Amino acid sequence: MISMRPERMIKLAVKNLGQYKLRAGLTMLGIIFGVCSVVAMLSVGEGANQEIQDKIQKMGSRNILIKSVKVPNEENNSGGQRTMIASYGLTYDDAADLARFVPNLEASIPIKRLRYDVQFKARRLQTDVVATVPAFIRVQNYRMVRGRFLTSADEQFGAPVCVIGTRLARMLFAGFDPLGQTLTIDRDAYTVVGIVGDIAQTELTPQNELWLEGENQSVYVPLRTYLQKRGDLFAQLAEGGSTFEKIELYELILSINTQDNVVRAVDAVRRVLKKNHRKEDYSIVVPLELIRQARETRKLFNIVLGSIAAISLIVGGIGIMNIMLATVSERTREIGIRRALGATRTDIVLQFLMETLILSISGGVIGLVFGALIPLMITAATDVKTVLTFPAFAVAFSVSVTVSVVFGIYPARRAARMDPIEALRHE
Structure with a gap:
């Protein structure tokens, strides 16, 4: 049997997910909340950092301030x-x-x-x-x-x-x-x-x-x-x-x-x-040193915020693995028929990974949209400065897809390792 073309594989994955719309939607929620929280938290952190740096920069990065104390x-x-x-x-x-x-x-x-x-x-x-x-x-x-x-x-x-x-x-x-x-x-x-x-x-x-x-x-x-x-x-x-x-x-x-x-x-x-x-009886303030310290603090702050928000993505990845394991069990007979018709183990792995990718990409895109809207609403409601940056979007989306694929590999490999004869006997 010749392996399916990518477009055919995508259509089949969408069709399979469409049969369980509620399950797929609930599975995507973990990814949506994870991506949304990463983007929103990094935006708030970047906004706070820029406010601090703006105030320091106004003092003059080439200036040395000396005050009587x-x-x-x-x-x-x-x-x-x-x-x-x-x-x-x-x-x-x-x-x-x-x-x-x-x-x-x-x-x-x-x-x-x-x-x-x-x-x-x-x-x-x-x-x-x-x-x-x-x-x-x-x-x-x-x-x-x-x-x-x-x-x-x-x-x-x-x-x-x-x-x-x-x-x-x-x-x-x-x-x-x-x-x-x-x-x-x-x-x-x-x-x-x-x-x-x-x-x-x-x-x-x-x-x-x-x-x-x-x-x-x-x-x-x-x-x-x-x-x-x-x-x-x-x-x-x-x-x-x-x-x-x-x-x-x-x-x-x-x-x-x-x-x-x-x-x-x-x-x-x-x-x-x-x-x-x-x-x-004097104090010396060097804005350049304060700017450098603020940048180092921002890096640490972003790492902490990103790590906290990434936990949501891991939870979303676990949800995808659980759903895909359940899907493999329900589609055991289908897997056996495909194997009997000539599908290789690689075809089975790619088919289930394609479904995982569709879930993660769809959830990631929706999460990015909400992640962009929430900081804007925070700024409008509280006057707290938030800054949307491309790295925040890129990191959140790439991590969500990576986590989903990693957690989707085990169900896909489990499906591929099924014995075709035993799968055909499954009721």
């Missing part, structure tokens, strides 16, 4: 004085030494960041005031929405100008055009010359009127202007008296020319700061 019991008070001055953190000398000794340094951005009451007419709110230099916007990858950012002339002459974030513009200047208006920062007047938005969050209409939740709410002023008006002392009210903090620089951002030179630059930063400070 208040060491416990740092207050320099004597006896029962009611007024205390705590002096700690980064200094202007640190900035000068780092600019001199850190290799491949492209820019050094000094920052003072404090919270003040900001007022326009009768509206008042508390927000971050960032005193910095013009290069800040380039290093932080922010973009201008309207107007301009701080300029070297503003910094040189101590101009009383400011740039505000898009969210602050919407909340404080509702009904007014912010540009050219004067706002008050704790009794100091500043003229608004620009509106800045975070590059990863701002979207614009042609009229620049779309301002999203979670946008920039800070005020940016020239560092020299702030020092002329406020200096380095910051007063805080406390029980029993006032507390003054003297912090020259709250933050310092170092931009390195290439990512390859960041690690070397970090070593130089640590050496300089360790030499200049008796106590470790």
